[in-house]
Amino acid sequence: MSTVANQQGLTDKGLGYKAHSIGGFRFERDEYFAHIFYPGGRHIMPVDAFLRALMRDVAWGFFYGTVNFDNVFGTVNHYGTVEMFIGLFNEAYRSTNRHHVETFESKDLKKVFEQMLQDWVNEGFDPFAAPDETGAPFGAKKGNNTKAIQRQRMVADRMVGLPGDLGYRTDQNGYPLNRQFQDIPTDQPEVHAEPGFEKDVHAYNFFNYVARSDVTWNPSVVSCVKDSQFCATTEEHILPITHGNDRVEWFIQATDEIIWDIDDRATGKPRAKVVMKAGDVAAMPADIRHRGYSPKRSILIVWENNDGTLPQKYASGQLKPYPVEF
Amino acid sequence: MSTQKTYFGSLEKYQKGAVEVLADDPKNYAFSNIFEVASTSKPYEKVAVGKNLKYVIEALRAEGTSPWFACAHDEAALCMDGEIEVHYVKPDQAPVAANKEGTVKLSAEPKGTKMGWVKIRRGHQALLPAGAAYQFRAAGKPGVLLVQTILGDATVEKWAEICQTKA
Numbered sequence: 001m002s003t004v005a006n007q008q009g010l011t012d013k014g015l016g017y018k019a020h021s022i023g024g025f026r027f028e029r030d031e032y033f034a035h036i037f038y039p040g041g042r043h044i045m046p047v048d049a050f051l052r053a054l055m056r057d058v059a060w061g062f063f064y065g066t067v068n069f070d071n072v073f074g075t076v077n078h079y080g081t082v083e084m085f086i087g088l089f090n091e092a093y094r095s096t097n098r099h100h101v102e103t104f105e106s107k108d109l110k111k112v113f114e115q116m117l118q119d120w121v122n123e124g125f126d127p128f129a130a131p132d133e134t135g136a137p138f139g140a141k142k143g144n145n146t147k148a149i150q151r152q153r154m155v156a157d158r159m160v161g162l163p164g165d166l167g168y169r170t171d172q173n174g175y176p177l178n179r180q181f182q183d184i185p186t187d188q189p190e191v192h193a194e195p196g197f198e199k200d201v202h203a204y205n206f207f208n209y210v211a212r213s214d215v216t217w218n219p220s221v222v223s224c225v226k227d228s229q230f231c232a233t234t235e236e237h238i239l240p241i242t243h244g245n246d247r248v249e250w251f252i253q254a255t256d257e258i259i260w261d262i263d264d265r266a267t268g269k270p271r272a273k274v275v276m277k278a279g280d281v282a283a284m285p286a287d288i289r290h291r292g293y294s295p296k297r298s299i300l301i302v303w304e305n306n307d308g309t310l311p312q313k314y315a316s317g318q319l320k321p322y323p324v325e326f
Numbered sequence: 327m328s329t330q331k332t333y334f335g336s337l338e339k340y341q342k343g344a345v346e347v348l349a350d351d352p353k354n355y356a357f358s359n360i361f362e363v364a365s366t367s368k369p370y371e372k373v374a375v376g377k378n379l380k381y382v383i384e385a386l387r388a389e390g391t392s393p394w395f396a397c398a399h400d401e402a403a404l405c406m407d408g409e410i411e412v413h414y415v416k417p418d419q420a421p422v423a424a425n426k427e428g429t430v431k432l433s434a435e436p437k438g439t440k441m442g443w444v445k446i447r448r449g450h451q452a453l454l455p456a457g458a459a460y461q462f463r464a465a466g467k468p469g470v471l472l473v474q475t476i477l478g479d480a481t482v483e484k485w486a487e488i489c490q491t492k493a
């Protein structure tokens with residue numbers, strides 16, 4: 001009789017899920033958990049939280065800066081390459097040198113993440129939906145939900161509804177008002193464009209457009225002024241990631257209420273809570289990470305500066321982490 | 327089916343949240359409320375409530391008829407309260423240099439071609455297209471506009487007055 005040590009892998013329970021690997025990382029799932037194995041250790045996350053975070057990271061193309069799945073595991077976007085890390089922004093891991101970081105081509109990591117979503121998201125579970133709107137992700141493998149996981153982030157070039165730009169969401173094209181926005185006014189603005197000025201004289205019902213979003217915590221660009229982007233999103237329950245931006249971003253709370261936990265970007269130490277109600281505007285400094293809680297589905301405008309030179313300027317200290325001095 | 331009502335703010339009725347500091351300076355968050363700002367502003371004063379390097383967002387109290395404005399690049403105006411008309415003119419002679427950023431306040435309506443007009447209410451967003459001159463008209467009760475633009479001559483910065491400064 002002999003026993004074989006199997007520290008670096010799960011006991012196969014015949015649940016039907018594949019393991020997914022890239023570099024020194026290997027991901028396995030069971031009925032309740034995602035297990036992340038890396039040289040020197042392992043990390044474990046509830047599979048529902050893991051899949052919701054993974055979905056955002058993939059759909060956003062690794063987003064701006066750091067996407068923390070929790071306080072240990074995540075990705076840093078370098079716009080072409082991505083760092084995947086364990087403990088990089090965790091004081092305990094860093095001070096004991098237990099952190100682990102590998103760099104990948106964005107397209108390679110995206111492919112592995114997409115395969116993992118395809119394999120691990122069961123029929124009936126939509127990782128973009130609020131928990132009250134979808135089924136549970138637990139248990140053995142059961143079908144898939146390809147349609148839900150292939151949604152792309154929507155981006156307007158100039159403004160939603162302009163000829164040739166991002167179109168409206170309507171009942172007819174599969175975007176009804178969300179159950180929690182049944183009382184949003186759907187009236188249309190009056191638009192009187194003289195002939196030849198239809199591409200310039202333009203207005204639309206922004207609240208109605210956003211209230212028909214079928215996803216949560218997924219900013220989509222509605223209007224642009226050069227690199228200034230209004231990214232509108234409907235929020236409900238918890239932001240599935242903790243975002244550590246590589247630049248300053250701003251929030252404009254358009255309806256209802258979100259409570260934000262603000263922690264230090266590098267260490268994760270709590271710094272503040274920001275309570276935002278309709279009409280409130282707040283900056284998110286470049287040296288923090290934030291996670292939001294939206295008790296009712298709410299409309300949030302995330303205001304981003306898409307200037308590609310900014311990450312280096314903030315990282316080098318050339319720009320201060322806060323946006324205004326007074 | 328949810329029975330929770332959607333909560334909108336307005337000039338007449340808004341609630342304001344706050345930065346609750348643990349180990350931080352609330353000034354880092356430049357926290358303000360656009361309805362509060364508009365309730366103390368002069369009509370069409372373009373008060374910056376957000377600034378990301380050269381880019382700004384401005385809260386405007388829409389009351390009566392505004393001056394004519396012009397801008398060399400696109401801007402966007404989101405109505406957060408009230409009912410506001412935007413009238414557009416394509417000036418015969420560009421009132422603003424092509425490379426100038428931010429809104430320019432004009433002394434009068436420029437000579438040019440009428441482009442049309444829009445009427446927006448709460449939740450509606452209007453384009454303020456590059457190269458056009460425009461005027462806001464709010465005949466009824468005062469409203470609030472949130473303008474996405476670039477810091478310019480007409481932008482008013484009064485952060486210490488509008489932002490939370492103390493824990």
Ligand SMILES: [Fe+2]
Nearest residue numbers: 243245249290
């Ligand atoms: Fe963010």
